[in-house]
Amino acid sequence: MNKKLSIGSWAYIFNQDQPTNDFHVVLHKLQDLGYEGVELGSFGVHPTPNSHPTKASRQKLKKEVADHGLEFSGIAVDLWGFKKPGPSILDENPVPYVAAFLGFTAFASDLGIKTIRVDSVEPPDFFETSKMDPKLGMDRAVAVWDKCSKIAADHGMNVCWEFEPGFLFNKPSEVFQIVDAVRAQGNANFGVLYDTCHAHMCAVVAANQVGTKETLPGGELEMLKKLKGKITHVHLIDSDGSLNEHQTSTHNPFGTGKLNFDQLMPEILQCGVPNDWWCVDLCFWPHAWDVTADSKRFLDKLRQKFVA
DSSP: OOOOOEEEEGGGGGSSSSSOHHHHHHHHHHHHHTEEEEEEEEESOOOTTTTSSSSSHHHHHHHHHHTTTTTEEEEEEGGGGGGGOOOOOTTTOOOHHHHHHHHHHHHHHTOOEEEEEEOOOOTTTHHHOOOOOOHHHHHHHHHHHHHHHHHHHTTTTTTEEOOOOOOSSSSSHHHHHHHHHHHHTTTEEEEEEEEEHHHHHHIOOTTTTOOSSSTTTTTHHHHHTTTTTEEEEEEBBBBBOOTTSSSOOOOOOSSSSOHHHHHHHHHTSSSSOSSSEEEETTTTTTTTHHHHHHHHHHHHHEEEHHHH
């Protein structure tokens, strides 16, 4: 069993005093630091279907990544433009959202990417502010992700839903219910993105949960075990139990939070993820380059301990 290390490119554009907008620079630095992969944050300044609209341009980008000794571990796509007051994932007719997903899937497929990330788009209090019936909203989310999963399957790709405190459906029972419902529609390629930090915030802290708070006695480890076989991607990062200024999990550098990776890693290795990637997620962490090398050294030790 081999595990490859990647890092999300969004770490270098969000909350940085000097964002690294040039994707080539990201590739060059990650190559120098010894990473095996990069996870593409397709958010405007880094490659998107708009910046690379043709197969030829995408083949050139794919070669550029390979020339730096890297692979794409996955893609996070910009579907947030489809929230209120515009078309939303929870609208009765979510054609714009599904069409945008199709475009990103074709783009990712041309790059050889096998995993595409989605989220629930709307904020945690959406049902309170919109007055939409929560059951209707959940049914619509399941219906949309059923369509998206089938689109991804046509391109040989998996879908990973990143549940987190900053978005709707952030209670453990909601996560379990939705992933089971989508998979029940014949979508074995749909699952969750198990982010160690978000799992802690949802299962232990109950951060940003509306109404009755819901935790799990075994915390993020129990959540991991209950999602076994339904996890399509993994993000690794620490958590100190706090929310950042964007009202989602603070992605603390390894060793500065509360997570017990010696406890988590054996279960992560047994949870059935259909790829060999461990992706570092430093989203919104200031001065992300300052801790990128340390992040790899931390995970190298875990690879040596649990994989080698």
